[in-house]
């Protein structure tokens with residue numbers, strides 16, 4: 291456990307080592323101070339004041355040294371905790387940033403957020419809250435017993451014999467807490483997920499009058515969590531803690547009875563017995579405190595295990611050296627890919643030539659979005675190759691790959707901050723002129739001119755202060771500023787009002803001009819304007835070509851086109 295903490299702390303490990311060393315010295319001093327109570331109390335009860343002052347002077351000296359040490363260990367504890375928090379966040383952040391983007395599903399949101407908050411604080415609280423109590427629980431009683439041998443070996447022997455029993459009880463109590471903590475953690479993560487889901491799905495739940503159903507899912511999770519918490523209190527707090535406390539009390543009783551028996555047999559006098567029994571209570575007290583810290587330590591260990599599970603998830607292997615790229619084409623060669631062993635793309639091959647538009651068209655679930663995600667290497671494919679500008683995406687450093695791509699998703703998420711912050715995210719070193727140009731091209735100027743604080747208007751949580759169309763234009767401005775040669779666009783299915791639709795279209799035209807575009811196309815105008823249409827069904831490209839060619843074939847695409855045109859109540863006809 292300590293070794294794992296030292297590993298996590300990296301360069302700051304010497305601080306924790308010093309803290310441990312000083313805490314051990316403090317615990318030894320505490321044990322010595324307790325043991326000196328025996329001659330002190332004896333001198334007091336026997337009225338031997340010259341010896342009494344000597345022991346009081348010695349106790350006072352130890353107290354002063356202990357107080358200085360205690361202050362120092364408290365400060366070191368605080369700095370170790372702060373360093374652990376920082377290192378854990380950094381390590382988690384660094385590692386999570388390298389994981390495949392496909393790893394981040396909804397369930398992970400709850401568990402990672404819990405790990406980064408409750409988990410990190412539980413681990414980083416160890417040096418300040420638990421370490422001292424644990425070291426005291428082992429070292430102080432050991433010193434007390436060792437010195438007891440000097441005063442009365444029979445009592446010391448009984449105390450020493452109880453040690454293995456105490457150790458066994460400590461382990462049993464800890465194992466109970468660890469097992470219950472694992473169950474409680476699962477319930478906590480499920481509640482966190484349901485809570486996020488409940489908040490995010492409010493519009494849908496309300497639109498369909500299903501708020502009660504959303505409540506029910508959350509209520510069920512909360513009930514399960516309350517049950518798990520009660521189990522933790524009952525088993526961890528009452529049973530586990532109770533087993534250890536009972537064993538400690540049994541050890542104290544054994545020492546007490548031995549003392550009484552020795553007094554009855556006149557081996558020791560009543561004065562010495564009183565002094566030794568006071569010492570025995572000092573033997574018990576650190577053990578009791580250690581019981582609480584031991585349970586908390588199991589929770590810390592579980593949290594470290596959970597972090598190790600995240601750290602054990604391998605990042606996608608990536609080469610370190612940059613590659614030189616050709617013209618911005620996108621190429622799929624015999625690509626097979628599946629989520630969780632279920633293959634959803636079968637032998638997909640196509641080439642999107644530089645500065646052309648490829649429209650991915652087909653029924654829901656046919657694999658369109660998956661193709662765009664594989665271009666960005668959200669996951670690695672099963673077999674085949676995905677190439678960008680002639681280079682396999684697996685042989686490109688992630689930053690280099692991402693530098694080639696801009697995404698425009700349907701669901702736009704803006705970060706809390708101003709419109710300016712959100713656009714500059716794409717390129718923090720952009721000049722004011724470049725920023726203004728992106729804003730103009732994406733028609734964000736039409737938004738900022740209406741707002742009292744212009745570009746410096748906060749967008750609200752997730753961009754909630756802006757309308758859907760406005761959010762989309764901000765995200766397009768971001769992509770324009772990034773100026774990547776390839777654009778992956780998931781075209782919005784939701785209808786915008788006519789004015790917004792025209793403005794978004796202007797923004798998209800500016801973004802896609804002179805770029806290679808892969809678009810999950812829903813709008814008939816977009817599809818008809820594409821240089822190449824890939825019509826997908828069940829993870830296969832079943833037809834490909836330009837709109838006119840495919841209409842002439844009178845196959846699946848032509849059927850799709852007719853259906854869509856009828857559904858929209860208008861006909862575009864063929865080009866040319």
Ligand SMILES: Nc1ncnc2c1ncn2[C@@H]1O[C@H](COP(=O)(O)OP(=O)(O)OP(=O)(O)O)[C@@H](O)[C@H]1O
Nearest residue numbers: 629630634652653654655656657658659660661810
């Ligand atoms: N993260 C995921 N985990 C498991 N299966 C997934 C995941 N994402 C998509 N799928 C499955 O992969 C298949 C292809 O999905 P994909 O989203 O690529 O289709 P699509 O053509 O974009 O659909 P839509 O038009 O409805 O967005 C579907 O069967 C879908 O259920």
